[in-house]
Each structure stands twice: as C-alpha cells, then as structure tokens.
Amino acid sequence: MLFLLLVAGAVAWAALTPDRYVAGSAEPGTGLPVVADGAAAARAVEQVERAVQRRDPGPLAGLGADPAAQERLDAVVANARAIDVVDFDLRYVEETSPVDADGRWRAEVEVAWRFAGYDRDVASTETSVDLVTDEDGTRVVALAPVDGSGPGAGRSPVWLTGPVEVASSPTTLVVQAASSTGPDAEAYDARADRAVAVVERVLTGWDGRLVVEVPAGEAGLDAALGVEPGTYGAIAAVTAAVDGAPTGSPVHIFLNPDVFGQLQAQGAQVVMSHEAVHVATRAPSSGALPLWLLEGFADYVALRDVDLPLSTTAAQVVEQVREDGLPRTLPGQAEFATGATHLGATYEAAWVACLVLADRGGEEALVDLYDAVDGGGSVSRALRADFGWDEADLTEAWRDRLDALAG
Numbered sequence: 189m190l191f192l193l194l195v196a197g198a199v200a201w202a203a204l205t206p207d208r209y210v211a212g213s214a215e216p217g218t219g220l221p222v223v224a225d226g227a228a229a230a231r232a233v234e235q236v237e238r239a240v241q242r243r244d245p246g247p248l249a250g251l252g253a254d255p256a257a258q259e260r261l262d263a264v265v266a267n268a269r270a271i272d273v274v275d276f277d278l279r280y281v282e283e284t285s286p287v288d289a290d291g292r293w294r295a296e297v298e299v300a301w302r303f304a305g306y307d308r309d310v311a312s313t314e315t316s317v318d319l320v321t322d323e324d325g326t327r328v329v330a331l332a333p334v335d336g337s338g339p340g341a342g343r344s345p346v347w348l349t350g351p352v353e354v355a356s357s358p359t360t361l362v363v364q365a366a367s368s369t370g371p372d373a374e375a376y377d378a379r380a381d382r383a384v385a386v387v388e389r390v391l392t393g394w395d396g397r398l399v400v401e402v403p404a405g406e407a408g409l410d411a412a413l414g415v416e417p418g419t420y421g422a423i424a425a426v427t428a429a430v431d432g433a434p435t436g437s438p439v440h441i442f443l444n445p446d447v448f449g450q451l452q453a454q455g456a457q458v459v460m461s462h463e464a465v466h467v468a469t470r471a472p473s474s475g476a477l478p479l480w481l482l483e484g485f486a487d488y489v490a491l492r493d494v495d496l497p498l499s500t501t502a503a504q505v506v507e508q509v510r511e512d513g514l515p516r517t518l519p520g521q522a523e524f525a526t527g528a529t530h531l532g533a534t535y536e537a538a539w540v541a542c543l544v545l546a547d548r549g550g551e552e553a554l555v556d557l558y559d560a561v562d563g564g565g566s567v568s569r570a571l572r573a574d575f576g577w578d579e580a581d582l583t584e585a586w587r588d589r590l591d592a593l594a595g
Contacts, residue, residue, distance in 0.1 A: 228326040229319055230280040233297055236261065236317075236328050237278040243269045254320070257329035263351040264331055270354045271347060271363060272304040284316065291322045292329070296342065299332075306361045306397050307438040313414075313431035314342035334404070334411040343431065344411035346401045359384050364402035370449030376400055379457055380441075383464035383490075390489045390555065394468040399440040400460075409444045423526055424448040424459050427466035435473050439466075454494065461490035474562050480518045481567070484538030485558050488546065491539065502593055505536035509594040514587050540593070541586045548585070549575045 239245050245265045268276065277300040285294040300312040318330040332344035346352060351366035355373035360380040364373040377400070384396045403409045410417050413428055420426055424447040429437040441463040448456060465486040466472070474482055491501055499506070508530055509515075518541055523534045546554045553574040560570040571577045577585075 225321075225326065226280065226283070228321075229283070229295055232319060232326050232328045233278050233280040233295075233317065236264075236331065237276065239265050240268045240273065240276050240278070254327075254329060257320075257327075260330055260350055261328065264348055267347045267352050267354075267363075270352070271361070273301050273347070274304045275300060275302040275310045277301075281314070287321065291320050292318060293321065294318055294333075299345070299348070301345070302438070303361060303363075303399060306399050307430075308397075309436050309438050311345075311430040311438050312433075313345075315344055315348065316342060332411075334408055343414040344408070345430070346403050346408065346412055349404075349408065349411075357381050359396040360398045360400070362400045362402065365404040365408060367404045368402050368408075368445050369405070370445045373402070376402060376443070379460045380464070382457060383461040386461040386493070387464045387468050387489055390492065390551065391465070391468050398464055398467055399438065400443060401440050402443045402445055404445075406444055406446050409442055412442055420444055420526060422447065422531075424451060424456075425463045427463045427471055429472045434475070439470055439472055441467060454496075458487075458490045458494060462486045465489045469558070469562065476564050477558075477561055478518070478567060479521055479524045480538040480541055481558060481561060483524065483535055484540075484542040485554070487535060487539035488542040488554065498593060502536045502540060504530070504533040505540065505590065506594050508533040509590050514591055518583060518586065537586075537590070540589055541582065544582065544585050544589050545575060548577070 239261070243265060245262045267273070277298075279298045281296040281298055283293060284296050287293040294316050296314055297317050298312065299315050300310050302310045315332045317328050318333055319326055320329050332348035334344050334349055346365055347363055349365065353362075353364045353366055353373040355362045355364075355377035357377060357380075360377055362373045362377040362380060364376060380398050380400050384398055388394060388396060401412065403412050406421055407417065409420055409426070413420070413426065414432060421444075423444055425444065426442045427439060428442060430440055431437050441460070448459065451459060463486075466482075469485075471477075471482055471486070494501070515537065519534045519537050522528065524531070528534065542554060545557065549557075557567075557570045557574050560573070561567055568579055571579060571582060575582075
C-alpha cells in the first residue's frame with residue numbers, strides 16, 4: 189500500500205509542477221525528481237512541423253549544441269523539399285518511455301503527409317520521436333527511430349528516419365535511405381520506369397504513378413511497415429498501404445535491399461514489375477481475392493514478355509511436383525505466408541493457373557476475371573461467365589499443365 193501511495197503522490201506532484209523534466213531524472217542543481225511537460229514537448233514537435241512545412245530548418249536552430257540531432261532533423265527538412273512533401277502534420281500524443289540519465293526520452297506522435305504529384309491520398313500513422321529535456325528546455329532530437337519497429341510502436345517512414353536519395357520520372361518516384369547498400373536511387377527508378385511500361389501493356393487504364401521506398405536494410409523495412417523484426421527477412425519487396433489502412437491510403441512498393449540487391453538483373457525487373465501490378469490494382473485492399481489469383485495475376489503481367497522458357501520460370505513448382513506429386517488444390521492462404529516452405533513454388537503454381545486461364549479465354553478475359561472478383565464477385569461466377577468453367581474445371585486443367593511441365 190505504501191508503494192501505491194508513493195506512486196499516487198508522485199503523479200499528483202507531476203500534475204502540479206510547471207517544470208519540463210521527465211520522471212526518473214533530476215532537475216539540475218536540486219536533486220528533486222522531474223517530470224515530463226507535455227505542453228513543452230508539444231511545442232517542440234510543433235517546431236519540427238513548421239520547419240518541414242516551410243522547408244526551412246530555422247525553427248530547429250536551438251539544436252546547435254547537439255550537431256548529430258541538428259543534422260538528422262535538417263535532413264528531414266531537406267527530404268521534404270526534395271520529395272515535395274505536402275499536407276504534413278505532426279501532433280504530440282503522449283510519453284512512451286521514461287527519461288534516461290542524459291534526459292532523453294521517447295514519445296508517440298501522429299504524423300500525416302503526402303508526396304505531391306504521386307500520392308492522391310494522405311498517409312496518417314503513429315510513430316515515435318526522441319526528445320531531450322535539460323536546462324535548455326525540451327527539444328526533438330530524432331524522428332521515427334528505426335529501433336521503434338514492431339506492433340504497437342507505430343511506423344518509421346523512410347523519409348523521416350534520416351537523409352534520403354531521391355530519383356524520379358513523370359510517373360515514378362524513388363525514395364532511398366542514403367545509408368542503403370546496393371544500387372543507387374537512379375538505378376531503382378530505371379527499373380520502376382520499366383515496370384510502369386510492363387503493367388500498362390495489360391492494364392491500360394492505370395495512371396502509372398509508382399512510388400518505391402528503399403529503407404536502409406531489413407530492420408528499416410520492418411520499421412517502415414510496423415512489423416516484428418524479421419517478418420520480411422527473406423522477401424525482396426512488399427507492396428503495402430503506407431500507413432496500413434485498408435483503404436484511402438497511398439500504396440507504395442517497399443524494397444528489402446538486402447535481398448533485392450542479390451537478384452540478377454532480369455529477376456530484379458520481374459520483382460519490380462510484379463509489385464507494380466499490385467500498386468496498379470491496389471492489391472492491399474483486395475480482400476475478396478484468393479491469393480492464387482492476386483499473386484498469379486501479378487506474375488502473369490510481370491512475366492508476359494519475358495523471353496525465358498517455362499522450364500526456368502516454373503522450375504521450382506516443377507521440382508516440387510516431381511518430388512511430391514501433383515497438388516490437389518490451388519494454393520491457399522497459408523502457403524503464401526512469408527515464412528512458408530516452398531514459397532517460390534507456390535508463386536509459380538499460382539502463375540501457371542493464370543497462364544491456363546489466359547490460354548483458355550484470352551488475356552482480356554483474365555483481366556475481367558480479376559476485376560470481377562476484386563469487385564466482390566465470386567470466383568465461380570466469374571469463371572462461368574468468362575471461361576465456361578467451374579473451379580473444378582480450372583483445377584483439373586491446372587493439374588494437367590503442371591503434370592505436362594513436370595514431364
């Protein structure tokens with residue numbers, strides 16, 4: 189009971205004191221406990237907001253005594269200028285960690301932004317900021333720290349984490365962490381530009397706006413997407429809503445440079461084109477689609493004009509059929525999990541199903557099928573309307589194709 193009373197007393201004292209310090213440290217020269225002043229933190233966050241909105245780091249000049257922090261925040265302002273960030277809003281929410289011995293603490297903020305010319309919608313998410321409170325006041329020293337990744341910790345947008353390189357064309361934008369290894373932003377943008385052309389050959393109604401974000405590495409990718417560390421460790425690229433919202437959010441491609449950079453040129457282009465299909469079809473909001481159709485269609489478009497034999501593009505599923513026999517059903521959701529075994533074979537199996545459909549009814553019918561199911565129609569109804577098949581007919585034809593490929 190004594191402990192609870194002491195805690196209650198500390199909370200009451202925190203509510204009454206006007207000081208700006210964080211519980212757990214001491215006010216310089218007094219030895220007394222200190223508390224966070226949310227109003228001071230909100231003002232510090234507002235300074236960053238104004239600096240980004242005005243493209244002017246002047247409001248952050250008070251960081252002169254902390255060159256590293258000044259450099260990080262100046263970089264964010266420069267990023268906003270290079271990318272043309274608009275609709276930017278930053279709002280302090282609450283303290284999320286106690287102060288350390290140096291007066292450093294962490295808080296949650298809400299951030300909103302849009303990349304002008306490429307995003308129609310505004311992204312809005314929670315992220316973290318690092319602050320320092322000392323005799324000079326409270327100030328933000330870092331935005332969106334990468335070590336804040338994981339469920340409940342919000343997201344760390346690439347352009348807020350530090351310096352970035354930017355490359356663009358009229359239809360593509362690449363935002364790459366300056367510390368990222370592998371190709372430079374111009375090389376990624378060239379692949380993105382080719383991906384737009386690949387997709388537009390099939391999806392002629394797409395407006396061709398494609399944004400690619402390249403974090404510093406796997407940890408940066410996890411932080412940007414707000415997932416547990418290691419979630420996308422073996423994945424080259426992910427297409428996702430920037431803020432995780434199911435609808436009404438920008439959809440970007442996020443690369444894992446640790447994996448993407450190991451791909452050969454043709455493989456890298458196929459991956460980029462595959463992800464561009466997901467952007468064009470807003471796949472993150474396509475909850476009605478079975479994954480074999482969503483992923484198989486993306487591979488169909490990406491591989492449509494690739495001059496490689498089926499023995500190469502379907503090599504993994506052919507090997508699996510030879511070892512384990514023909515699958516009984518089209519790939520289900522569990523088989524597409526990022527940690528699933530034979531993931532490459534699963535993607536190839538889905539692609540073969542779409543090849544079978546295109547051979548049966550033509551490419552336009554395949555596109556119509558995708559659109560119909562994406563719009564909420566049933567697979568069975570769309571198959572009957574466009575192909576004269578039911579799902580059993582498709583499965584049988586697909587198994588026959590896999591059997592022929594396996595020889």
